[in-house]
Amino acid sequence: MSDTDRQLHLGWSIWPTGFHAAGWRLPEAEVNGTYNPRFLQRMARTAERGKLDFYFIGDRVVGLPEWQHERPNQVTRPEALTVAANVAAVTEHIGIVATVNTTYSDPYSLARSMAMLDHLSEGRAGWNIVTGLDEQAAKNFSRDKHWDNERRYDWADEFVEVASRLWDSWEDDAFVADKASGRFVDEAKIHRVDHKGEFFSVAGPLNIGRPPQGRVPLVHAGSSERSREFGAKYADIRFTMASDLDVAQRQYADLKGRLARYGRPRDAQKILPGLAVYVAETPAAAHAKYREIQDLATLAPDAAPLSGALGEDVSGRPLDVPLGELLDLASVPEAGQRIVARARLAYGEEDITLLDLVRYTRLGGGHREVVGDAKGVADFMEQWLLDGAADGFVLFPPYLPGTLEQFTDLVVPELQRRGLHRKEYTTRTFREFFGLPRPLSSFAAPAGSEALA
Template sequence: MPASPRPMHLGFTIWPTGFHPGAWRLPGAPTNGNSSPALLQSAARTAERGKFDFFFIGDRVVGLPASQFAAPNEVLRPEALTLAAHIAAVTERIGLITTVNSTYAEPFNVARSLATIDHLSNGRTGLNIVTGKNAEAARNFSRNEHWENDRRYDWATEFVQVLRLLWDSWEDGARIADPETGRFVDEARVHRIDFRGEFFSVDGPLNVERPVQGQIPLVNAGSSERSRQLGARYSDVRFTNSSVLGLAGARAYYDDLKRRLPAHGRAPREQLVIPGVAVYTAPTSREAHELYSRLQALGRQDVDLAGLSAALGLALTGHHPDAVLDDVADPADASAEGALIIGEARELHGKNAVTLREVNSSYLRRGWFKEVVGSPAQVADVLQEWFEQGAADGFMIFPPHMPDGLEAFVDLVVPELQRRGLFRTEYAGRTLRDHLGLARPGNQFADAGVPSDTAAVVGGE
């Protein structure tokens, strides 16, 4: 089948215990993935074998033991920049997007680390900027309180401005290493940035050469107005949870993000919208649904029948959680939202006779990312529809269990997408920008003809 004129992009996000909170309880499943070089390296190589655009590393700067039943990956998290450097050393082509919480970081250190990793990886690094949602983080960084949303985004905006200036502070070719003259550096092509803003005062220049990619691709997420503003101005990739909105809602979300770009002199193609999707797949539909039900049964979640009753618009209190829904209530009496929740639970479990516990477990997870359950062809059908209907430029894949969930997607779904001409069969380029179809930008100092002793940049760009 001929290749699609618009390529689908795929990222893999590493949750070492699996996206599903009960996945680590499967027989033989690794429980030490966050500190296991073997698992982390193997996952990266598997994603690279699947020709994924990038390996995505999330991060969090708090320890949350109380989250162990709902989100065990929030309890233990390897430091993201360190992990990115490690993965760079054991892979060759896949991009490496790593996360930094800008609220609790300094831009000079981050710019330096990422430029270094970009050189060590031959241009495969990307940066996911987050501002942090956990109030507990403040006390880990000698602060009395976690800033409110607007202040965090004011800080993040300046943070990105400083990063971009520092990465351009060395022009391409500034290291001349001329043995005849003995000049190692052309000082006219190395620039102080002299940034003076509300939060940061940074002289520069960086002490690492300009990244291989010129500017390291930026990613951000979030549905707030401020996150959308930051993304429209600077992000090359918008990572979203719009998959939970349904196809029509995701299309509206996609259109909103794309419509914001021209105001910043950017074309819609210059930013990719990548929703997260949790994929449960197996050779047959029956096996995939059995996997889904098995994992749901491993999650430690109490069934709040009062809450479920309110969500469905049905009277369910007093019944046993393992009772079949149709035996204790008439689904036809459910609210419109309740009917949707029941329909989703039946679709995910692959049966009509779902129990209250099964409906509850699916309901509690529906706000994370869209869950797709099925054979390789059925999964590909869903991804293709969302891609071709303008709801996504690609997908961030969350395997429910590791490492088997990732291997199933690579060995079963990727070949199906390739057969349909939707996804690459080989890497065409070397850098993350190549994989994402993004041009390498010029240098803002060189393009403006700015001398090395440039005046202060007040308030950024």
């Protein structure tokens, strides 16, 4: 494995009220970060100080007040493109990934906004493509119902093709600005796209010059079969969700194995699982913080959903009793034993209670949680990289600002010492961070080379 292959790709996902449902209740946590431009900028600069690859801005087009106990971070979400422009102005190197939902957008507006963001950031923009899961979103956009998975991906597939053609509609040297001759642009190098498809009819050209990166890098997540194929065709970066090493390895192999049928090499796409990190100077301090946050949860505890994994009905069992006193843990099915083992690692205790397990499964957001000192966190990340489970991680902050600052000050130096993370930014654009070639405009390329790079 080369030195470059050994380096992790790391993104930071901004959750202004914290990824954990109770993180915002900590005395040191930011509560109103969603609406605080200086806080959002500070987090971007801190991530850049840690030499991370990108600052990821999630988004959702619906948020309901009844979610406040299980996912308060989804009740309010900052609009991604606005935040992206805000942080682009105060950073110089870090990539900026903005989420835009294709189901409730149109290709021309998206292509225009992303092209402008790429210019404002000087080649650091990325687009996270989502199709949306929330049924409630439809009525926010004058629709009777939310489309099913197949229709959403049919729409998204054509959407990406149109957006990419719009980015290509200006060739790289179309802007002339020759004051002596008065020639502003080379008209022969600005092209109508004249797309007429199943969903979209778009004339073009875009009224913004070609993005500095040529085309903005594409990011995608999702576990459905259709999502996996969509990602294999288009995505430069794939977000994944996996809690166990062997599951992550199978997922990694599956996603990489799909690229060839779209004419893409295995290194054309990087696989980045989500990872929630609790780090402190000592393992004991990290586990204490994890326990403090878990105990602040206001979610009504319900053990019933754990019954299947644990192999027996636990819905009426006392919540404050250690698991070993409630169950014969040796007889628990393998899936349940894995959950218990991960929960024990997170709490740093063997005698966790049923309530601890309920909170572990309900409040972790489905992503792996790693709790420990810098060495322990780095050990975990290095193992997943070297064992073919990940090319890096998207880091989820349980609360802010502390978890980003602690990762930057404690884990980053340990990763750098091991040669797993850059010490300085040595390339300029977001594409270059991931070793992606800059594609030619499909209008300028030779015949037969119009497929997406």
